[in-house]
Amino acid sequence: MLDMMSKPLNRRQFLESAASGVASVSLLGVTSAQAQTPTGAAAFNIPALAEGQRFDPALVVETARTLAQRPLIPLTATDLPEGYATLPFDQFSGIRAQPGGLIWSGENRGFTVEPLHRGYVFANPVSLFTVEDDVVRRVAFDRGKFDYGRVTPPPANVDLQFSGMRIATGLERPFEVAIFQGATFFRSLARGQNLGALSRALILRPGETRGEEIPFFRAFWIERPSPASGALVIHALLDSESLAGALRMTLRPGDVTLIDVEMTLFARQALEHIGFGCTMGTFLSGPQSRRTFDDIRPAVHEISGIQMLSGKGEWIYRPVSNPATLQVSSFMDENPKGFGLVQRERDPAAFLDDDQRFELRPSVWMEPLGDWGQGSVQLIEIPSDSDINDNVIMYWRPRQPLAAGSETTIAYRQAWCWQPPERPPLAVATRVRQGRGTQGRRRRFMVDFTGDKLADAGIVASTRANITSQPGAIHNVRIWPFPERKLMRVGFEVDPGTDNLCELRLVLQAGGQPVSETWLNRWTW
Numbered sequence: 434m435l436d437m438m439s440k441p442l443n444r445r446q447f448l449e450s451a452a453s454g455v456a457s458v459s460l461l462g463v464t465s466a467q468a469q470t471p472t473g474a475a476a477f478n479i480p481a482l483a484e485g486q487r488f489d490p491a492l493v494v495e496t497a498r499t500l501a502q503r504p505l506i507p508l509t510a511t512d513l514p515e516g517y518a519t520l521p522f523d524q525f526s527g528i529r530a531q532p533g534g535l536i537w538s539g540e541n542r543g544f545t546v547e548p549l550h551r552g553y554v555f556a557n558p559v560s561l562f563t564v565e566d567d568v569v570r571r572v573a574f575d576r577g578k579f580d581y582g583r584v585t586p587p588p589a590n591v592d593l594q595f596s597g598m599r600i601a602t603g604l605e606r607p608f609e610v611a612i613f614q615g616a617t618f619f620r621s622l623a624r625g626q627n628l629g630a631l632s633r634a635l636i637l638r639p640g641e642t643r644g645e646e647i648p649f650f651r652a653f654w655i656e657r658p659s660p661a662s663g664a665l666v667i668h669a670l671l672d673s674e675s676l677a678g679a680l681r682m683t684l685r686p687g688d689v690t691l692i693d694v695e696m697t698l699f700a701r702q703a704l705e706h707i708g709f710g711c712t713m714g715t716f717l718s719g720p721q722s723r724r725t726f727d728d729i730r731p732a733v734h735e736i737s738g739i740q741m742l743s744g745k746g747e748w749i750y751r752p753v754s755n756p757a758t759l760q761v762s763s764f765m766d767e768n769p770k771g772f773g774l775v776q777r778e779r780d781p782a783a784f785l786d787d788d789q790r791f792e793l794r795p796s797v798w799m800e801p802l803g804d805w806g807q808g809s810v811q812l813i814e815i816p817s818d819s820d821i822n823d824n825v826i827m828y829w830r831p832r833q834p835l836a837a838g839s840e841t842t843i844a845y846r847q848a849w850c851w852q853p854p855e856r857p858p859l860a861v862a863t864r865v866r867q868g869r870g871t872q873g874r875r876r877r878f879m880v881d882f883t884g885d886k887l888a889d890a891g892i893v894a895s896t897r898a899n900i901t902s903q904p905g906a907i908h909n910v911r912i913w914p915f916p917e918r919k920l921m922r923v924g925f926e927v928d929p930g931t932d933n934l935c936e937l938r939l940v941l942q943a944g945g946q947p948v949s950e951t952w953l954n955r956w957t958w
Contacts, residue, residue, distance in 0.1 A: 479652075484571040488564040488654065493668045493679040494697050498840075500670075500677035501699035510556040514587040517552040525553035527582030534578030536563060542658050544665045547599040548572055550579055555615050558594030560652035564668075569654065598653065600665065602686040610686040616649045617671055621849040622795045623690045629714065629735040629794030630774055632847065634671060634680060634696065636708035636828050640761055640813055648673035663687075675704045676835070690849040693802075697842045704835040708811065708828030710799035710845050712774045717820045719778075721752045721865035721954075726818070730786050733820045735794035736774040738862075739812055739827055740853060744768040748857035748950035752865050753825045756814050762955060763809040763830075771855055772810050773798035774827050777863060779851070789820070798853035799829070802844040807832040860884030860921065860941060860949040867956075870926040875908065876956060880923045882941060882949045888919045895943040898923045905935040921949075933958045 481492045528550045532538055536546040548561055561572035574592050587593060597614030601607060611621040617634035637646040648671050656666040669680040678698040685691040696709075714736035718726050726733075734753075741749040744767045751762075753774075775796035778784075784791045808831040817824035835841055848854050860882040870877045886892050893914045900907045906928045913922040921941065929935050935956045941949035 482562070482569055482652075482654065484562075484569060486569045488567055488569050488656075490668055490681060493654065493670055493681075496670055497677045497679040497697065498699050500672055501701050504701065505672060505674045510551075510558060512558075512591075512593070513551060513556055514585075514591075514593075516585075517587070518556050520552045520584065522553060524582065524584050525550075525555075527580075528552065528584055529580050529582075531578055531580050534575070536572065536655070537657065541603070541660050543603050543660055543663060544658055545601050545603060546655060547601070548574075548578075548595045549597045549599060549612075549614055551593050551596040552584075555596035557596070557649065559597055559650055561595050561598060562652065562654045564654055564656045566657075597650075598655075600684065608686070610690055611684060611692075613650065613653070613667075613669075616647050621684070621686075621690050621692060621847075623849050623851060624686070624688050625793070626795045626849075626851075627790050627793040629776070629791075630797050631713045631823055632797060633711040633713070633828075634669070634694070635673075635678070635698075636711040636826070637673065637675060637704065638706045639708065639811075639826060639828075640759070641706060646674055648676070648678075675702050676700045689851075689854055692847040692849070693844070694847060695842070695844045697840065698835070700835040700837055700839045700841070703837045706830065707835060708830050709805075709843050710772070710801070710847070711826065711828035712797045712799070713823035713826050714774050714794075714797075715817075715820055715823055716753045716755050716814075716825050717817060717822075718755060721867060722754045724755050724757060730784055732778065732783050733786070733789075733791070734778075735776060735791050736796070736825060737777045738775055739772065739810070740775045740796075740798075741766075741772040741810055742770040742855065742857075744770060746770070748859060749953060750862050750950050751812070751953040751955075752862075753812070754814055754955075755817055755824065756957060757816060758957070759816065760812075760814040760955065760957065762812040762814075764812070765807075765809045767807045768805055769801055769808075769810065769829065771798060771800050771853065772827070772829065773848075773853060774825065775853065777852075777861075795849045796852060798848040798850060798855075800846040800848070800855070801829070802846060805829065805831065805843070857950045859947060860887050860919075862950065862952045863920075865952075865954070870928070871909065873928065874930075874958065875926045875928045877926050878924065878937070878954075880939060880952055882921045882923070882952075883919055884949070885919060886948050887914070887921045888916050890916060892943050892948060893921070896921065896941050896948055897943070898925070898939060899942050900925055900937070900939045902927045902929075902935045902937050904932045905929045927956065929956075929958060 530547045538545050563570045576586050600611040601609045613619040635648045639645050651670045651672050654668040658665050665684040667682045671678045676698050681695045683693040717733035719732040719734050738752040776794050779792045781792050811830045813826040815824040863883045864881040866879040868877050893916050908926045910925045937954040939952040
């Protein structure tokens with residue numbers, strides 16, 4: 434089976450995990466359990482949602498509301514056995530639950546859940562519960578249910594809680610479909626894919642000079658699925674300095690894996706910079722990037738660009754890059770119809786990497802549900818020299834900040850897929866190359882568009898390339914049509930003059946109507 438932990442955390446994820454200090458809170462309905470655990474694990478007990486209680490999803494929301502009425506009390510996780518916080522990744526990833534430690538193993542429920550051990554950078558505890566026949570059942574830590582490989586097991590009779598969970602589907606062709614571990618990180622994939630992009634339930638103040646705030650999951654309640662449902666429902670409680678929240682996630686694995694997310698947030702304090710539908714991925718090098726590396730592989734990336742369907746119905750594609758300096762881009766919109774980080778390169782020959790298999794990495798598409806109002810799709814591109822860094826970050830930033838004491842509800846559908854389930858009825862940009870221009874500081878670009886419309890001789894004959902650069906000037910535009918391949922290649926040069934940044938925009942048009950999606954690019958010198 435696919436090992437969902439095959440990709441080690443990078444420096445950024447390490448800092449985020451380490452920063453997500455868990456609090457042991459004592460307030461109405463939430464009491465400290467520190468005295469109940471010999472190791473002092475930062476667990477907590479919620480009487481209304483504890484062992485043996487009738488489960489009601491509204492209670493998770495009420496718990497989040499109650500948490501938000503008190504300040505966050507951070508607590509450093511100091512109860513790990515000696516050496517567990519400094520375990521090498523390969524030793525930590527070797528700690529796996531034994532078959533008898535898998536939740537619902539052998540019950541033919543369609544899913545199994547593997548509780549994940551704490552250690553490495555995953556030091557903070559998470560409480561796991563199941564909901565069976567509408568009754569809450571606590572998942573108790575038991576070292577006898579783990580295979581520790583080369584690691585010395587922890588002392589007996591301690592309650593270390595867990596660091597998260599790994600979910601596998603037991604449907605017709607079983608595969609491990611999702612992992613929730615660290616802060617509010619989670620990953621998923623479609624059948625036949627390899628582990629790739631990383632999602633976050635919430636992102637707060639990324640890229641700001643005062644530092645990012647890292648929310649974290651406190652607990653999960655997992656509803657036991659009926660054998661034929663094909664869906665797994667997960668409830669989660671998250672917490673952070675500025676807010677607390679409740680999530681309901683419905684996971685439907687398959688050739689496209691869908692995760693429906695409903696989230697209710699309660700703000701402790703005013704928050705101007707918040708992000709929903711966040712996805713992170715790796716882009717080290719490729720033909721569209723100026724930076725080169727001494728690497729045997731011709732390209733190294735698990736995502737190739739950001740795709741958007743605006744509220745007005747415009748299809749947009751923007752290749753991502755590995756810039757020399759930090760780059761932040763904002764794409765203003767109102768009620769967006771969809772956006773996501775996508776991997777468009779599916780040819781193994783583009784990467785020639787038989788270990789990483791970047792061509793098998795998932796695209797992640799977000800479909801907002803309901804009215805999201807005004808805001809922007811934010812894209813952050815971080816310089817990187819390693820293929821394990823998730824250096825590209827995308828999310829929706831609402832224009833309206835969260836006021837202190839406010840309640841906010843947001844919902845979206847997330848598709849982990851080979852290509853977004855909603856596709857443009859237009860030609861799409863399938864390959865981008867760039868290099869030195871004919872003179873001065875000019876840069877030469879080649880953009881390939883592919884689509885059924887480009888096989889129509891009448892459309893091909895009337896198609897023109899509408900190209901702009903702000904700032905800068907466009908020169909030497911040429912079009913090479915290949916109707917037999919349903920392809921049209923556009924070449925052009927951009928002259929930045931004395932500027933060091935140009936925003937490029939290209940769309941193919943015939944009779945004043947778009948024949949292709951809108952291709953955007955930011956070029957920096």
